[in-house]
Amino acid sequence: MWELTFPRTVITGEGALEYLKEIEGKRALIITDKVIRKLNFVEKVANYLNQVGLEVKVFDEVEPEPSIETVVKAAEFARQYGPDWLIGLGGGSCMDAAKAMWILYVNPDVEVGEINPFAKFELRKKARLICIPTTSGTGADVTWAAMITDVKEERKMELPSREMVADIVVIDPEFPKSMPPSLVADSGLDALTHAIEAYVSQWSNDFSDALAIKAIQIVFKYLQRAYDNSGDNEAKEKMHNAATMAGIAFSNSQVGIAHALAHSFGAIFRVSHGRIVGLFLPYSIEYGVREATERYADIARAIGIEARTAEEAVEKLIGDIKALYREVGQPTSIKELGTSREDLEKRLDDLVTRAANSSCTFMNPRVPDVEDTRKLFLYAFEGKKVDF
Numbered sequence: 552m553w554e555l556t557f558p559r560t561v562i563t564g565e566g567a568l569e570y571l572k573e574i575e576g577k578r579a580l581i582i583t584d585k586v587i588r589k590l591n592f593v594e595k596v597a598n599y600l601n602q603v604g605l606e607v608k609v610f611d612e613v614e615p616e617p618s619i620e621t622v623v624k625a626a627e628f629a630r631q632y633g634p635d636w637l638i639g640l641g642g643g644s645c646m647d648a649a650k651a652m653w654i655l656y657v658n659p660d661v662e663v664g665e666i667n668p669f670a671k672f673e674l675r676k677k678a679r680l681i682c683i684p685t686t687s688g689t690g691a692d693v694t695w696a697a698m699i700t701d702v703k704e705e706r707k708m709e710l711p712s713r714e715m716v717a718d719i720v721v722i723d724p725e726f727p728k729s730m731p732p733s734l735v736a737d738s739g740l741d742a743l744t745h746a747i748e749a750y751v752s753q754w755s756n757d758f759s760d761a762l763a764i765k766a767i768q769i770v771f772k773y774l775q776r777a778y779d780n781s782g783d784n785e786a787k788e789k790m791h792n793a794a795t796m797a798g799i800a801f802s803n804s805q806v807g808i809a810h811a812l813a814h815s816f817g818a819i820f821r822v823s824h825g826r827i828v829g830l831f832l833p834y835s836i837e838y839g840v841r842e843a844t845e846r847y848a849d850i851a852r853a854i855g856i857e858a859r860t861a862e863e864a865v866e867k868l869i870g871d872i873k874a875l876y877r878e879v880g881q882p883t884s885i886k887e888l889g890t891s892r893e894d895l896e897k898r899l900d901d902l903v904t905r906a907a908n909s910s911c912t913f914m915n916p917r918v919p920d921v922e923d924t925r926k927l928f929l930y931a932f933e934g935k936k937v938d939f
């Protein structure tokens with residue numbers, strides 16, 4: 552038996568944002584960051600809401616990798632104001648902060664660390680959530696977990712509750728038009744990793760498979776175009792859709808060890824999420840292939856790779872992924888990323904412990920033990936072959 556969770560309404564395509572004129576309510580709170588504010592996206596959203604009589608306030612203090620403190624502050628702000636609509640506008644950080652603060656807004660006694668899938672939060676008694684992604688990768692607009700950082704512990708917490716999946720998701724191709732190429736690449740690799748990990752996960756199912764495969768095909772067809780030419784609106788729109796499709800796929804399946812390794816590495820070395828999950832993806836495929844050869848081979852065939860055997864198909868898939876990274880200026884090893892071996896080794900025990908304990912490892916096709924996790928970090932340093 553599978554319980555699948557989807558947003559109630561997804562609006563996509565040109566002019567999607569105009570859907571906000573259908574909203575009925577009194578007060579909206581936009582949860583965003585200072586960069587988004589500068590891009591005038593907040594005004595665009597507020598204008599539509601004002602047109603239908605909603606009062607709008609803005610909380611723009613979300614930082615990249617949002618902290619517990621930010622979530623608490625946003626919830627306090629909301630309690631003073633009393634919105635019946637919350638709007639997560641921005642990249643994954645803004646939308647995850649909006650999801651988590653929603654729980655604290657409605658439940659003042661709940662602490663961030665207590666968010667879990669079994670509790671009842673009754674969120675919709677007080678407010679509903681609209682997610683509007685402005686980057687094309689995180690899938691945070693459609694997932695039912697929020698990634699919040701415990702800064703003191705240098706720890707990323709994955710906080711799940713099916714209640715926090717958005718009521719309305721607006722996938723408007725206008726927003727990604729202003730993404731610079733490096734962000735197109737970073738976020739695109741996140742989408743690719745979500746889709747591939749969702750497809751090979753032990754929890755994959757027919758529904759997640761369909762969305763994952765299509766998202767992978769879109770990334771291979773359009774990511775480089777979106778990166779090479781900022782004015783290629785078709786490619787950017789396709790990538791924007793693929794990110795949300797991959798998000799629905801992995802939130803109804805699971806991500807895998809590329810995410811476990813990346814959450815661990817990213818919390819300590821502060822690297823953009825998409826860049827670092829992408830970096831670990833080819834290594835995690837090599838590691839997992841033994842247990843899921845046919846699944847990986849399906850992906851290879853879906854992007855047009857021809858091979859005599861499944862093993863050969865997967866080998867070519869890894870080659871194609873790395874070739875794509877080179878085309879879009881992304882590193883393929885920790886060394887290329889700019890971290891020294893000395894720094895890596897200094898924090899290696901810590902990295903390994905965090906990654907091995909991540910909830911992302913358990914549904915990977917092959918679950919690494921502590922020793923294999925250590926080998927994966929060392930392998931990803933400069934791609935010198937190791938025996939798993």
Ligand SMILES: [Zn+2]
Nearest residue numbers: 689741745828
């Ligand atoms: Zn991700």
